[in-house]
Amino acid sequence: MAEADLSKLRINRGWSPGAPAPRRRLRPWLVGALILAALAVAYLVRSMNAPLAVEPATVSSAYPSLSFVQLNATGYVVAQRKAAVASKATGRLEWLGVREGSRVRQGEVIARLENRDVTAAMEQAAASIKVAQANLEQGEAELNEAQRSLRRSRELLAKNFVSQAAHDGAVARHEKARAGISGFKAAIGVAQANHHAAQIAVDQTQIRAPFEGVVLTKNANVGDVITPFSSALGSQAAVVTMADMATLEVEADVSESNLGKVTPGQPCEIQLDALPEVRFRGRLLRLVPTVDRTKATVMAKIRFEQLDPRILPEMSAKVAFLSQEMPEGERSARTVVQPPAVVQRGGKSVMFVIRDDKAVQVAVETGARIGELLEIRSGVKPGDRVVLRPPDKLHDGARISLPTK
DSSP states (O other), rough: OOOOOOGGOOOOOOOOSSOOOOOOOOOOOHHHHHHHHHHHHHHHHHHHSSEEEEEEEEEEEEGGGGGEEEEEEEEEESSEEEEEEEEESOEEEEEEEETTTTTEEEOOOEEOOOOHHHHHHHHHHHHHHHHHHHHHHHHHHHHHHHHHHHHHHHHHHHHSSSSSHHHHHHHHHHHHHHHHHHHHHHHHHHHHHHHHHHHHHHTTTTEEEESSSEEEEOOOOOTTTTTTTOOOOTESEEEEEEEGEEEOOOOEEGGGGGGGGOOTTTTEEEEEEEEEEEEEEEEEEEEEEEEEEETEEEEEEEEEEEETTOOOOEEEEEEEEEEOOOOGOOOEEEEEEEEGGGGTTTEEEEEHHHHHHHHEEEEEEEEEEEEEEEEEEOHHHHTTTESOOOOOOOOEEHHHHOOOO
């Protein structure tokens, strides 16, 4: 056996029998393909979990009368019976028994002026009546005595027991006593007239409500000088302003071009800005036969079918003139939404309610059309936010994104 050439052998000092064999280097094209595949998978996963952009809508409420509205108008609640209550006398306000919002009855005393001077004059007139009545009583007594003396004088004259001159004196005393009675009665009449005038003067210092109503404004305070027609500096005329709440009506402006759409007696629906959740029944009472040239409108007066204690003068109002009378059961509000918010899924009508950036599928029951809106009988409530025109790929629980304002 030939001897081996040991000079060609080399010792690998970096490798030991227990170490793994050296790895082969990957080719560059294979590395690039793996990176692209990983990116594609990541993009696909991210696309599947990305929020879906949708358009929101809000569930609201509407009244069935919306389908029968012929014309809308705006106006204000006005009391047809309103008064600025003042005094017929001049004086200083001594007492005021009402304030804004007070309800008063017809004839009730609501304020009083200082009246010590006119009260004293009335008492003096009452005393004059008593004096005149006393004088009349005295005159009647003197007349009775003169009548008795005249009868005796006639009897004595017939027997020639008295002279004619004495008899004539008795006749004169009788006539004088009778004339005195007439004067005393006239004096009583004058005293009574003076007392009546003094009573009127006292009554005029008491300010009374001309009708039953509510005090709207208080125009004077205790201590103010009140005059019937105030023109003096520092004086007041009207003490309070009040209104008869049973005469409240809505005065609305109707354009000349729309007069053909309204007729007296037409049913109306009234909405007050202060009570937006309530609809009041009304009826067109009359059209004022005067055109406002600046606005080219005619005033329409609408009567409330039933007054509510919450209705106050000067409230802003919206009036809908209807083409027909609404049945009793059709006067309550309905839950409505824009029709594109309702879609069919699995043979059922559904909507997607927006909750915490997710679309929650809800089955709903639809009703009739109310104007351009669709009635929703169950499933959602007014105020809920829903998806308008849900795309086909939108599913229950899907993440969504809303447009930024």
